[in-house]
Amino acid sequence: xxxxxxxxxxxxxxxxxxxxxxxxxxxxxxxxxxxxxxxxxxxxxxxxxxxxxxxxxxxxxxxxxxxxxxxxxxxxxxxxxxxxxxxxxxxxxxxxxxxxxxxxxxxxxxxxxxxxxxxxxxxxxxxxxxxxxxxxxxxxxxxxxxxxxxxxxxxxxxxxxxxxxxxxxxxxxxxxxxxxxxxxxxxxxxxxxxxxxxxxxxxxxxxxxx
DNA sequence: ACATTAAGTGATT
DNA sequence: AATCACTTAATGT
Numbered sequence: 001x002x003x004x005x006x007x008x009x010x011x012x013x014x015x016x017x018x019x020x021x022x023x024x025x026x027x028x029x030x031x032x033x034x035x036x037x038x039x040x041x042x043x044x045x046x047x048x049x050x051x052x053x054x055x056x057x058x059x060x061x062x063x064x065x066x067x068x069x070x071x072x073x074x075x076x077x078x079x080x081x082x083x084x085x086x087x088x089x090x091x092x093x094x095x096x097x098x099x100x101x102x103x104x105x106x107x108x109x110x111x112x113x114x115x116x117x118x119x120x121x122x123x124x125x126x127x128x129x130x131x132x133x134x135x136x137x138x139x140x141x142x143x144x145x146x147x148x149x150x151x152x153x154x155x156x157x158x159x160x161x162x163x164x165x166x167x168x169x170x171x172x173x174x175x176x177x178x179x180x181x182x183x184x185x186x187x188x189x190x191x192x193x194x195x196x197x198x199x200x201x202x203x204x205x206x207x208x209x210x
Numbered sequence: 211a212c213a214t215t216a217a218g219t220g221a222t223t
Numbered sequence: 224a225a226t227c228a229c230t231t232a233a234t235g236t
Binding site: 146147183184187202203 | 224225226227232233234
């Protein structure tokens with residue numbers, strides 16, 4: 001845990017901060033598909049991703065879901081930051097996209113560390129900023145891209161976080177993430193296969209270009 | 211061999 | 224782009 005923290009955050013965090021993290025953080029390892037945070041949960045920990053990726057989703061009143069963005073190593077969750085200030089409940093859901101490990105920092109340290117550690121404050125502001133940009137990207141993709149474009153972006157992102165062009169995913173799962181129907185996904189994927197951008201297998205999509 | 215689940219397709223809105 | 228209705232293909236028991 002020490003080494004992983006050094007490797008991923010060593011260049012960002014001061015020695016003091018790293019020892020504070022090691023002292024108070026809890027190492028958590030999750031498997032692909034594990035749910036970390038659900039809609040309405042009270043957030044007690046702030047995750048620092050060491051390895052793997054999480055997918056962050058929004059949920060509507062009927063329980064329908066929509067993927068917002070992926071978190072990777074070096075990232076943290078912006079939702080936790082707003083939550084620990086106002087004691088609000090989570091408005092997002094976090095699921096492990098791949099097997100992941102992270103350090104869970106109890107939120108009560110947020111406040112004092114902001115004052116105590118310059119490097120922590122910068123990190124928090126910095127990641128708040130990048131999260132905000134990811135959010136804008138998600139909005140852009142909803143507002144300005146058609147399904148075809150959204151699907152391509154989805155596949156691109158998914159290949160990036162999985163570090164593997166062979167995606168283990170069904171058409172139905174993609175449909176849930178993009179909040180559309182399986183039939184539409186199947187058709188668009190078929191079209192992409194004809195363009196020779198991807199190759200289709202059962203339960204798998206192989207991304208050839210991007 | 212049969213049931214189940216994933217994926218492909220035409221037609222309609 | 225969504226939905227329906229149906230077919231075909233792959234996989235598990």
